[in-house]
Amino acid sequence: MKKTVSFSTRGQRADIGDLAIYRMLPNRYAQAVGPFVFLDHIAPKQHNADAPRMETGTGAHPHRGIATLTYLLHGEAEHFDSAGHHARVTSGGIQWMKAGNGVIHDENLNPDPGEATGLTHALQFWINLPAQHKAEAPAYLAVQAQEVPQKPLAEDKGWIKVIAGSYEELTSPIPSYSEQFLYHLHLEAGQQFSLDTAPGVEYAAFLLENDAVLNNDKHQAGEFVEFDRAEGVLEVTNESYAALDLVLFGGEHYGEPIVAEGPFVMNSKAEIAQAYRDFFNGQYGQISYSKANPVA
Template sequence: MKKKSSFSTRGQRADIGDMVIYRILPNRYADAVGPIVFLDHIVPNKQTTINKEGTGAHPHRGIATLTYILNGEGEHFDSAGNYGKIHSGGVQWMKAGNGIIHDETLNSDSKTDSELVHGFQFWINLPSNIKAEAPAYLSVEGNAVPFKTLSENKGWIKVILGGFEDLNSVIPNYSEQFLYHIHLEAGAQFEIELADKLEVAAYLPTLPASINDEKFNGGEFIEFDRKEGSVELTNTNGEACDILLFGGENYNEPIEAEGPFVMNSKLDIANAYRDYYNGDYGKIDYEKQRVKV
């Protein structure tokens, strides 16, 4: 049986500098999909000014950030001394744990002639015991992201988070969760079965598509019911289109979120701010981290 859509909505503008960003999650209907509590879409845009200063160093606690870059080059710095650079198709994951300061840049890809910049950032809520752990960082270049061509050359699927058939992401999971990038050729169709009680959503970055026989426009976020069932994706365009399908099991602990912190109580939030202002999260040494690589 096909899953039914619960609602659909569009994001709100949340630009940073020259980057046009739509905040997709949270929205007026949903605060989270499984453990995923935040999604920003950096819409496709040709970059005319190189960003060397980052988006601004800022703290996090209690979450993991996951940045997926379709087009461009992402550079990561954090106060735990981690540094990384990924290119088109790559993924950066950072466990904020008990507190960290990080910064990111997003520029056109130095390995290609394209000036296009396009990407996403997700925040993944961590279980309370993992929130207490030390920060960690992992980067995965595009050619190392698990990938499979669909039958009859209908397109392909990339597993950014979780698993699909024999594909498994190296990004750590602390609960059942998944993030798939599905690329469908013109007129192609793809169907996937999803288990009971999973919270599931789809996002159409640029082009419209039909999902379980309903038509949705580019830029729409769609959430589904929580019963076991299938999601059937159909590309109704005359060109290839991309769809993000993501979700996971319900986060069953209390959630208290404020600014860059997602914790389990108001006291946890107060402690997160206290430790940040006390300097416990450390500092970023940009030049030293670049030199180490």
């Protein structure tokens, strides 16, 4: 039996500077999918070859109670935070930061010097931490493209990358605090991919730049699609004459209360208030751009 689509949406514009951003999650239908409570699609942007590179960040800001995960489809992202972490990740790589009990971070986004496309294109997720991990110290991990687990699909149908969680024998280096998965699926023209789902696990898809058929329903590029909670098969079909790319993500239901306000995701309003007090009292530290410790 195939899973059915609960809803689909195209998100809301939430631009930063000259970057076109579409906020896909949360939306009017869903607050979370598994541990994922936030998804921004940083739309593809073509940069002129003579355009100046961004040398400073887009704006330092705090987080608490979550881990951020940025999957860089095209471009180069540079990260700084108040715990002293600093790294650059290029096309195909991942940046993961556990905000834990509070951190300030900043990042910039530029074209990848190793690509001739001049493109920037990325996805940013927030992963809600279980209550017991919200009080832990911040941490950071930079995963370059060659370190992301990937395998070809049978019969040359395409390939799959494991950004978070596991798929068959592949396991992502991104830490998991509850059951979670995030896959980048590349499916060649006329091909089909099936995923057997598990009970108690929530599933969603985001179509990057191509249309796709999901369990017999046609969906367009830029759509966020969530599936029902019933156990069944999740089937992706590419009916076009070009390859398609999409992400599949989700995980076990987050059973604790979710209270989100601004950059903080906690379990109660009192904890949100405390997160703001601690931030304004300077307890998250400051970014020292010149002294940040490089992360291998």
